[in-house]
Amino acid sequence: MLNKIPKWNLTLFVLIIAEMIVFGMINPRFWNVTILLNSFNDFIAISIIGFFVTLVVITGGIDISGVSIIGLTSVVTGLLSQVVGINIWGSILCAILIGGLCGLLNGVLIAYGRVQAMVITLGGMLLYSGIAIVLVGLSGVSTYEGISGFPEDFSSIANGEVMGIPHSVILFIIMFLIAYILLHRTKYGRYIYLTGINQNTADYSGINTKRIIASSYVLSGLSAGIAGVVLTSYLGSARADYGSEYLMPILTVVVLGGTLITGGKGGVVGTALASILLGFMQIGLQMAGVSTQYIGLATGVLLIVSVAFLGINPEFRLNMKRILTQKQHIGG
Amino acid sequence: MPRVRKIFKQREFRTFLFLVLLFMVVGFINSDYLSLQNIDRSLKSSLLYIVLAVGMTFVLLTGNLDISVGGTLGLSAAVCGTILRDGGNIFLAVITAILIGAIIGLINGFGVIKLKISSFIMTLAILSITRVVQVIYTDGKWVENIPANFKELSNIDIFGINLLSFIVIVGVIFVQLYLSRSSKGRYYNAIGDNAGGAISLGIPVNRYIAYSFVISGICASLAGLIFVSQIGFVSTNAGAGIELTVIAACVLGGVSLIGGIGTVVGAGLGAIILTSINSALVFMKVPAFWNDTISGSLLIIIVVIDALLAFHANKKAKKLRLNARVL
Numbered sequence: 001m002l003n004k005i006p007k008w009n010l011t012l013f014v015l016i017i018a019e020m021i022v023f024g025m026i027n028p029r030f031w032n033v034t035i036l037l038n039s040f041n042d043f044i045a046i047s048i049i050g051f052f053v054t055l056v057v058i059t060g061g062i063d064i065s066g067v068s069i070i071g072l073t074s075v076v077t078g079l080l081s082q083v084v085g086i087n088i089w090g091s092i093l094c095a096i097l098i099g100g101l102c103g104l105l106n107g108v109l110i111a112y113g114r115v116q117a118m119v120i121t122l123g124g125m126l127l128y129s130g131i132a133i134v135l136v137g138l139s140g141v142s143t144y145e146g147i148s149g150f151p152e153d154f155s156s157i158a159n160g161e162v163m164g165i166p167h168s169v170i171l172f173i174i175m176f177l178i179a180y181i182l183l184h185r186t187k188y189g190r191y192i193y194l195t196g197i198n199q200n201t202a203d204y205s206g207i208n209t210k211r212i213i214a215s216s217y218v219l220s221g222l223s224a225g226i227a228g229v230v231l232t233s234y235l236g237s238a239r240a241d242y243g244s245e246y247l248m249p250i251l252t253v254v255v256l257g258g259t260l261i262t263g264g265k266g267g268v269v270g271t272a273l274a275s276i277l278l279g280f281m282q283i284g285l286q287m288a289g290v291s292t293q294y295i296g297l298a299t300g301v302l303l304i305v306s307v308a309f310l311g312i313n314p315e316f317r318l319n320m321k322r323i324l325t326q327k328q329h330i331g332g
Numbered sequence: 333m334p335r336v337r338k339i340f341k342q343r344e345f346r347t348f349l350f351l352v353l354l355f356m357v358v359g360f361i362n363s364d365y366l367s368l369q370n371i372d373r374s375l376k377s378s379l380l381y382i383v384l385a386v387g388m389t390f391v392l393l394t395g396n397l398d399i400s401v402g403g404t405l406g407l408s409a410a411v412c413g414t415i416l417r418d419g420g421n422i423f424l425a426v427i428t429a430i431l432i433g434a435i436i437g438l439i440n441g442f443g444v445i446k447l448k449i450s451s452f453i454m455t456l457a458i459l460s461i462t463r464v465v466q467v468i469y470t471d472g473k474w475v476e477n478i479p480a481n482f483k484e485l486s487n488i489d490i491f492g493i494n495l496l497s498f499i500v501i502v503g504v505i506f507v508q509l510y511l512s513r514s515s516k517g518r519y520y521n522a523i524g525d526n527a528g529g530a531i532s533l534g535i536p537v538n539r540y541i542a543y544s545f546v547i548s549g550i551c552a553s554l555a556g557l558i559f560v561s562q563i564g565f566v567s568t569n570a571g572a573g574i575e576l577t578v579i580a581a582c583v584l585g586g587v588s589l590i591g592g593i594g595t596v597v598g599a600g601l602g603a604i605i606l607t608s609i610n611s612a613l614v615f616m617k618v619p620a621f622w623n624d625t626i627s628g629s630l631l632i633i634i635v636v637i638d639a640l641l642a643f644h645a646n647k648k649a650k651k652l653r654l655n656a657r658v659l
Binding site: 007116117123124126127128131133190248255277293295297298304307 | 397423460463465468568574576579622632638
């Protein structure tokens, strides 16, 4: 049974446990379950986008435009509900759909226009955050204060709880399950892997790889839309610059989760574990009295060390395997 | 006239044409935009991006990516700024800044070559690390009160042309000649075009990839010096997000992210276009918040047109080859 779980995920799990023990010893409040569960709010946007960026990365692409789709959907939600006056749920739906639309634009240009994913999503990043700023500018809302005054129902999306479990944890699980089932339990998921391993081969075996690639970007855009709504609900106001610092954490979560940046390999479980690891680390460091500004150092070092030494690097893994099997031969 | 026709066919010429068109259109709406003074000012504000784009082009040519330039810029600017503020020698400050850039480049190169980390991830991690190091070094404060004589350096005029602009333009031309005319310079293109082939030819691929990162780091620290000189203070988030603008500038100028295609001149022109849009908006009396939307859509449109052109050229070439074989 244990053999079936990928080793990397096990390592991540052990790391999370170790992290909890260490931070708990520094500050016993870290062991408080309520605080830990509520801390999900701080990184849920990162993990939601991370789940679906994982799909994109597995197809061999990359999506960095999610960070500005957060701001765009946040502004759209605020404008539609507070300025235009549409029902809050209607405006949330519109905002998420707009996120999907942004993803569709990315996906179509990348899959059918044959442009490098990095370039298009970079352009998209500028474009979508630009649109968000333009919307704020045209509507005459204060850029710094943002659009606030949301109804109680809306803020309960992120801040409410069911039977003591915060909504953010439930949302985390739901989004994880959606991504997990899509990637690991459906034909579509197998196609995503095949496309990432060898797009030509996948093409010849009758898979419409262009549609697969384009749809993965749509999913990523939709997830960024959801993240934008959740973040707006959590922070209580809509602003264009939400998420602008999430580029690094999102990619860290995906790569730390064991997904190969060149595509074809990886999984959502790793992304989920890595996002929890990163999120708890942030909380733990804050509780240990480290300033938020220094957390980048920890994530950066963690990223390099994990990618370089801990087995995501295929060559390293191969060498390790060779060493280990040799030992077995000697032993047996 | 085959030489002239060859120039017309170059990708950089199209970028240049676009730049001229931009100036013409904006100049048509507001003739002040075409004044020499404004052109000089546009060039001056784009110097920083040109220098960064030159370094980035080296890395992009080898098929890698350097996201850490913003962090390198900030760190070297902060270190140089504090040395100058505390009354240090200008040469000491400049050399320290360049050393910092070179060291960060070496670390990037080490990670990419020896640890075999994808350059995107390696430089992204270094970016966040350098940012924190900068915060620790400056204690989270802005570096201010930089002596006036250093700030004056960016304002020296010779024959009505800004000295710094002149140096940068001459530098870009020299780098271009190095990349396109010398055999060592061609290595960068060769590595990006076909790394396996380059190894077979006996090119020390790994060493040149490391060189490209070091050059990019040094260019970033030079840009940091320009930043200190032009702006006169260093905030903790100096150069935040600049790396993406620089990559966008390179792509606008026809440098391919896959590697092997592109020139330094094109990247520089791309940088000028991106900064000119800023000032163009001011002259056209468009609110500044349109800036990102326009740059982003411009980038996407140009890249897609490029890709379509390349695709059709490929198709045509394939057809020609097929015909030649059949006949």
